Amino acid sequence: MSAYNFAYLDEQTKRMIRRALLKGIAIPGYQVPFASREMPMPYGWGTGGVQVTAACLTPEDRLKVIDQGADDTTNAVSIRKFFETTAGVETTERTRAATVIQTRHRIPEEPLGEDQILVYQVPIPEPLRFLEPRETETRRMHALEEYGLMHVKLYEDIARHGAIATSYAYPVKVEGRYVMDPSPIPKFDNPKLESAAIQLFGAGREQRIYAIPPHTRVVSLDFEDHPFVASKADHACDLCGADHSYLDEVIVDDAGGRMFVCSDTDFCATRQAEGHRGRLSPEAAE
Amino acid sequence: MYVAVKGGERAIDNAHAWLAEERRGDRGVAELSVPQIREQLALAVNRVMAEGSLYDPDLAALAIKQARGDMIEAIFLIRAYRTTLPRFGTSRPVNTGAMVCDRRISATFKDVPGGQVLGPTFDYTHRLIDFALAAEGEPPRAAEAQAQAGEMPRVTDYLNLDGLIQPEPEDDETPPDMTRAPMEYPAGRALRLQALTRGDEGFVLGMAYSTQRGYAKNHPFVGELRIGTVAVEVDIPELGFAVEIGEVVLTECETVNQFTGSKTEPAQFTRGYGLVFGQSERKAISMALVDRALRWQELGEDNLGAPAQDEEFVLSHADNIQATGFLEHIKLPHYVDFQSELELVRRLRAEARASQEREAAE
Numbered sequence: 001m002s003a004y005n006f007a008y009l010d011e012q013t014k015r016m017i018r019r020a021l022l023k024g025i026a027i028p029g030y031q032v033p034f035a036s037r038e039m040p041m042p043y044g045w046g047t048g049g050v051q052v053t054a055a056c057l058t059p060e061d062r063l064k065v066i067d068q069g070a071d072d073t074t075n076a077v078s079i080r081k082f083f084e085t086t087a088g089v090e091t092t093e094r095t096r097a098a099t100v101i102q103t104r105h106r107i108p109e110e111p112l113g114e115d116q117i118l119v120y121q122v123p124i125p126e127p128l129r130f131l132e133p134r135e136t137e138t139r140r141m142h143a144l145e146e147y148g149l150m151h152v153k154l155y156e157d158i159a160r161h162g163a164i165a166t167s168y169a170y171p172v173k174v175e176g177r178y179v180m181d182p183s184p185i186p187k188f189d190n191p192k193l194e195s196a197a198i199q200l201f202g203a204g205r206e207q208r209i210y211a212i213p214p215h216t217r218v219v220s221l222d223f224e225d226h227p228f229v230a231s232k233a234d235h236a237c238d239l240c241g242a243d244h245s246y247l248d249e250v251i252v253d254d255a256g257g258r259m260f261v262c263s264d265t266d267f268c269a270t271r272q273a274e275g276h277r278g279r280l281s282p283e284a285a286e
Numbered sequence: 287m288y289v290a291v292k293g294g295e296r297a298i299d300n301a302h303a304w305l306a307e308e309r310r311g312d313r314g315v316a317e318l319s320v321p322q323i324r325e326q327l328a329l330a331v332n333r334v335m336a337e338g339s340l341y342d343p344d345l346a347a348l349a350i351k352q353a354r355g356d357m358i359e360a361i362f363l364i365r366a367y368r369t370t371l372p373r374f375g376t377s378r379p380v381n382t383g384a385m386v387c388d389r390r391i392s393a394t395f396k397d398v399p400g401g402q403v404l405g406p407t408f409d410y411t412h413r414l415i416d417f418a419l420a421a422e423g424e425p426p427r428a429a430e431a432q433a434q435a436g437e438m439p440r441v442t443d444y445l446n447l448d449g450l451i452q453p454e455p456e457d458d459e460t461p462p463d464m465t466r467a468p469m470e471y472p473a474g475r476a477l478r479l480q481a482l483t484r485g486d487e488g489f490v491l492g493m494a495y496s497t498q499r500g501y502a503k504n505h506p507f508v509g510e511l512r513i514g515t516v517a518v519e520v521d522i523p524e525l526g527f528a529v530e531i532g533e534v535v536l537t538e539c540e541t542v543n544q545f546t547g548s549k550t551e552p553a554q555f556t557r558g559y560g561l562v563f564g565q566s567e568r569k570a571i572s573m574a575l576v577d578r579a580l581r582w583q584e585l586g587e588d589n590l591g592a593p594a595q596d597e598e599f600v601l602s603h604a605d606n607i608q609a610t611g612f613l614e615h616i617k618l619p620h621y622v623d624f625q626s627e628l629e630l631v632r633r634l635r636a637e638a639r640a641s642q643e644r645e646a647a648e
Binding site for chain 2 (some may be wrong): 004010031034035036037038039040042043044045064067069072073074075077078095101104106123134136161162163164165167168169184185186187188205208210211217222231232233246247249263
């Protein structure tokens, strides 16, 4: 792999991405256009996140890659391998030990610290896209802070279903200015968007970068009489007993039997190592 | 008992090994060589070069081999390779007027100076399977003639002499590069043409076809279609003059479109333009039709609300590498989001049932 530069991208491209990142940090929640490159993995598979990670990595970094909260899902494995090969950085599955974490669809359960960067893979960066397909229109709406359409949509949800019918990629307002798509994380994760870590969002195909600087105010959109609720399955983890983590529902038999396990694999494994047990843990099951 | 899904890494390695074996196919059958693909599947090679935006027939042939003949996969390989290449500079604009043509036809005139040259075309073949090809015989050699001397003048230039066709203003501004700057709308014609020439052949064809069927109909005639070799020249600052560094095969199509005039323009013919790497005439003609449809604003025409008139729609969906990536990414695990949807649907159903029961009780 010596034919390629450290972390694959050439230095000029990294500089271009870093400029976009700095602009994003300076204007929290604003989508900065950037000249996204064609990466050796398909668009939609994390090319934005990979470019952001490549621009942030230094040889001393320790990288963690998760998809659906898990380190061992196939695409997380593939991206981790990419950086092992092209950057030669140390990798880890431990949330606490990582300096850079690239994620798809989850925020780790464990609160992140000031010395950590969380990089999100973003499919559609525009929170208004499903209300207005035209980029020319949505950019104007952001510029004018014209978010009435979004509130109407949320209101219509309540009128029709009695609740806001958005369960992931739940829109937020960043530092009282920009409405932002937090990427398709479950809304359970939204409160964690107020973090001590730097949060960077990369959308490769759509050529956008945005950011939430540490300790920025991030408010999930709601109404006074229909406040935002960070919901999860009403169970405890069957392996570690956690009752405050996001759970995957796994079908275990032909009769529709279910079990619930933490989606954050490192969080669950750490708790089990600490002696926590759930309903179906080997010892507890006896 | 639930077993955590470990072993993603081994699964990936095994999948890759199996894929390599499938790519090779039956080892009792001779393996395809890259030169064989380059020489005998030349039109596939041309498409990969055009949509991959990289003129390298050997590399395109290799990509086709590696991709097992999946054209979009091959184009993707070329694109990903292309991004890593250093940029040494830009060439001078190629002069397609000086093209050494293998094929040159005009549909608007019975004959034109330089002549109608049919060239190697499928156009008038009868589409009958040639079983003789399965027998591995060599075809007879085609008759050869002396190459014509002199340049082939452009057909549209004749119309231009009489002011019958809208003139194309000269512009020496360096065109923007869509691979080095994020796309912003309105994009302008230079970027539109860049996006169309690397756009998916099927998509551009479909868009062009829709204009023919009445969605922003623009009455095209193929003024001229030419395929051949042009020289690529680069200015060498140290020398103070341009040096020819190689040649490329291009397909160029200029359409002549009916135009009855608008609020701003008199009645005259208008143009659509297509230029594509290699012998890619379906794509070049399609590109010219879509180019013309997208020029409605510049020519003061009405926006009919047709898809082919909509720059943002056409340009943001023409790229097959973007499209296929995003389409196929839904194969990736989405169980976290699906879980939150499951919970939402269950809750909404429970609430609906509760309110029905309340109503029944009242």
